[in-house]
Amino acid sequence: MYDMSKDTLRKFCTDYNNSRGGxxxxxxxxxxxxxxxxxxxxxxxxxxxxxxxCILAQSKKLDKDSMYVWFKNSCPMQGHLFxxxxxxxxxxxxxxxxxxxxxxxxxxxxxxxxxxxxxFKEPRVEGTWADVKKFFGV
Numbered sequence: 001m002y003d004m005s006k007d008t009l010r011k012f013c014t015d016y017n018n019s020r021g022g023x024x025x026x027x028x029x030x031x032x033x034x035x036x037x038x039x040x041x042x043x044x045x046x047x048x049x050x051x052x053x054c055i056l057a058q059s060k061k062l063d064k065d066s067m068y069v070w071f072k073n074s075c076p077m078q079g080h081l082f083x084x085x086x087x088x089x090x091x092x093x094x095x096x097x098x099x100x101x102x103x104x105x106x107x108x109x110x111x112x113x114x115x116x117x118x119x120f121k122e123p124r125v126e127g128t129w130a131d132v133k134k135f136f137g138v
Contacts (some may be wrong), residue, residue: 002030010064013057016050028047033101035073038115039080045073049085052101053128059136062097066090080104101129 002015012031019027028046035042053069056062072084081101082104087097097116103109112132125135 001026004031004033004068004070007068008065009053009057009062009067009069009087012050012069013054013064016054019047019050030035031069032071032073032088036075037073045083046071049083049101052099053085055133055138056087056136058138061136062087067096074104076105079106079108099132101132 002012007030012027015027015053024043024047027050028042030044031045049071057064066089067087068090070085070086070088072082074084075081082100082102085099085101086095087099088095094117097114098120100113103111103113110127112125112129114132114135115122116124125131
């Protein structure tokens with residue numbers, strides 16, 4: 001089972017691939033930091049987000065052995081619940097990238113976003129999931 005506090009991005013993708021077509025409950029237990037949705041919906045969300053993570057993990061911008069991934073389900077004041085994928089450094093625990101496949105903010109109208117180092121004030125990407133993949137080169 002993946003444990004975001006100890007394991008790597010590589011381990012997440014291995015565990016994800018081993019769970020495909022099966023039960024994502026064990027994997028979801030180890031990768032969610034916070035959520036506002038029903039806990040019973042986390043395995044399905046993990047399956048959906050995990051596919052995206054494993055695509056992005058092919059990027060040269062992500063180090064599969066020195067980074068880990070974790071998820072957050074966010075609740076904006078104006079809009080709908082949405083999920084975030086966060087890639088962090090294993091040693092420092094610093095967040096390197098935040099990926100939002102589809103925003104829940106009313107004003108964003110479901111756009112995809114990437115925020116990342118060195119500056120989290122402005123998104124590095126704002127657009128579609130295809131734009132996110134293009135940014136990561138996958």
